[in-house]
Amino acid sequence: MIPDTDTIVAVATAPGLGGIGVVRLSGQEVLSFALNLAGITPKPRYAHFCQFREVSGEVIDEGILLYFPAPYSYTGEFVLEFQGHGGPVVLNLILEQCINLGARLALPGEFTQRAFLNDRLDLVQAESVADLIEASSRQSAKASLRSLNGVFSKRINEIRDRLIDLRMFVEASIDFPEEDIGFQDKLMMREKLLGINQDLEVLLSQAQSGRRIRDGLSIVIAGPPNAGKSTLLNAFAKDDVAIVTPYSGTTRDTISETIRLGSIVLTMTDTAGIHESDDLIEQEGINRAHKAIYGADLVLWVVDASMPRQPEAIDIISSDIQVWKIYNKMDLAAPNVDFSDGFAISAKSGKNIANLQDRLRHFAESEDIGEGTFTARARHIEAIQSCKESVDQAFEVCDSLELFAESLRHAHGALARITGFFDSEDLLGEIFSRFCIGK
Numbered sequence: 205m206i207p208d209t210d211t212i213v214a215v216a217t218a219p220g221l222g223g224i225g226v227v228r229l230s231g232q233e234v235l236s237f238a239l240n241l242a243g244i245t246p247k248p249r250y251a252h253f254c255q256f257r258e259v260s261g262e263v264i265d266e267g268i269l270l271y272f273p274a275p276y277s278y279t280g281e282f283v284l285e286f287q288g289h290g291g292p293v294v295l296n297l298i299l300e301q302c303i304n305l306g307a308r309l310a311l312p313g314e315f316t317q318r319a320f321l322n323d324r325l326d327l328v329q330a331e332s333v334a335d336l337i338e339a340s341s342r343q344s345a346k347a348s349l350r351s352l353n354g355v356f357s358k359r360i361n362e363i364r365d366r367l368i369d370l371r372m373f374v375e376a377s378i379d380f381p382e383e384d385i386g387f388q389d390k391l392m393m394r395e396k397l398l399g400i401n402q403d404l405e406v407l408l409s410q411a412q413s414g415r416r417i418r419d420g421l422s423i424v425i426a427g428p429p430n431a432g433k434s435t436l437l438n439a440f441a442k443d444d445v446a447i448v449t450p451y452s453g454t455t456r457d458t459i460s461e462t463i464r465l466g467s468i469v470l471t472m473t474d475t476a477g478i479h480e481s482d483d484l485i486e487q488e489g490i491n492r493a494h495k496a497i498y499g500a501d502l503v504l505w506v507v508d509a510s511m512p513r514q515p516e517a518i519d520i521i522s523s524d525i526q527v528w529k530i531y532n533k534m535d536l537a538a539p540n541v542d543f544s545d546g547f548a549i550s551a552k553s554g555k556n557i558a559n560l561q562d563r564l565r566h567f568a569e570s571e572d573i574g575e576g577t578f579t580a581r582a583r584h585i586e587a588i589q590s591c592k593e594s595v596d597q598a599f600e601v602c603d604s605l606e607l608f609a610e611s612l613r614h615a616h617g618a619l620a621r622i623t624g625f626f627d628s629e630d631l632l633g634e635i636f637s638r639f640c641i642g643k
């Protein structure tokens with residue numbers, strides 16, 4: 205793709221009132237804007253205090269002018285920043301002046317897209333800029349910053365380099381068949397592939413954890429009807445978000461709420477009670493409950509502690525999904541009920557809810573696996589999975605060099621999609637259009 209090189213402009217600070225507002229310009233030629241608006245030719249990376257003027261000479265605002273010559277700027281182009289007062293009218297006046305002088309209003313994410321096109325950032329880093337801005341918890345902000353600093357990209361590139369290394373060997377063997385590859389070579393190839401496969405598995409689980417940090421954990425409340433699931437959601441939300449009645453089968457639609465526990469953000473989803481039902485509406489609710497459970501990071505399986513023979517989660521939920529058993533209505537439970545395989549609460553009175561929240565917070569915090577943690581998106585996970593599938597495929601076809609080479613090529617392509625090399629414009633457009641304007 206050939207980068208656009210026209211000069212783009214946008215208000216880089218958030219809309220609304222603020223002490224300071226920044227109008228940012230990027231392009232091949234920005235010095236004329238400084239001359240026209242501020243009457244100076246700024247020194248690189250020097251804070252000039254000056255007045256910003258309309259063409260008529262009338263002063264619009266005063267503030268700091270900064271100039272970053274290419275390639276040492278955010279976009280890798282020539283960048284100019286007008287830092288004035290943060291009112292929308294003032295900032296729009298500066299913006300209008302820039303547009304009158306020939307700049308074009310930037311599209312969402314266009315500054316970061318240019319940084320990517322000018323090799324200032326790879327795609328993972330560019331995405332982490334948006335993730336950092338949108339971070340809803342301290343944990344996800346820290347992890348986004350690590351992605352921005354290249355922690356995730358470095359891991360991908362290490363595996364990519366080893367794939368390239370193996371590809372070079374295999375392609376050379378195909379191109380020069382007279383140098384027959386022997387048993388030892390094949391053994392070496394398999395060993396290298398095994399190493400790559402193991403690293404991909406680690407990367408996949410780290411990326412999945414990074415995805416959970418970025419999106420927040422998904423906690424699903426499920427269980428038999430009338431156990432107090434909606435009451436539990438309301439206790440967490442500290443609000444009557446879900447309808448609670450004494451009747452079984454009250455909840456049909458899934459109801460999701462964002463829950464904050466200190467610096468942790470969770471999405472908590474209440475679902476319809478799971479049981480055999482002839483009611484069409486209830487059946488649909490139960491289908492939705494199963495779907496929510498399937499996508500959950502953790503299921504709180506709520507049962508009524510005052511009722512005998514409550515269904516077990518294990519009969520309903522696949523074993524690879526984490527489940528905590530919650531005995532609700534402990535206030536009504538017989539004195540001899542054994543809660544040792546779960547956690548006893550009373551959602552209605554709030555008893556033990558604070559303890560449950562503490563445990564959930566610890567569970568969420570355990571996602572933070574230290575300095576190596578980074579944020580990842582569903583797109584990255586799909587690409588790593590697809591790379592792994594091609595590597596698995598390569599194992600199966602390693603008797604045929606051509607097929608082996610082809611599988612490695614696919615694996616390489618899948619990894620390259622993550623950092624953005626060999627990518628289609630469609631994908632790039634899709635990613636950058638989700639940014640805010642001015643970034």
Ligand SMILES: Nc1nc2c(ncn2[C@@H]2O[C@H](COP(=O)(O)OP(=O)(O)OP(=O)(O)O)[C@@H](O)[C@H]2O)c(=O)[nH]1
Nearest residue numbers: 429430431432433434435453454455477550551552
């Ligand atoms: N005594 C007591 N009653 C509770 C407790 N939690 C919920 N209830 C009552 O149990 C009944 C059912 O509560 P819900 O929260 O609607 O139960 P649910 O699991 O969402 O029910 P469905 O949506 O029908 O599956 C209501 O009358 C609640 O007030 C509790 O801890 N103790």
Ligand SMILES: [Mg+2]
Nearest residue numbers: 433434454455
């Ligand atoms: Mg309910």
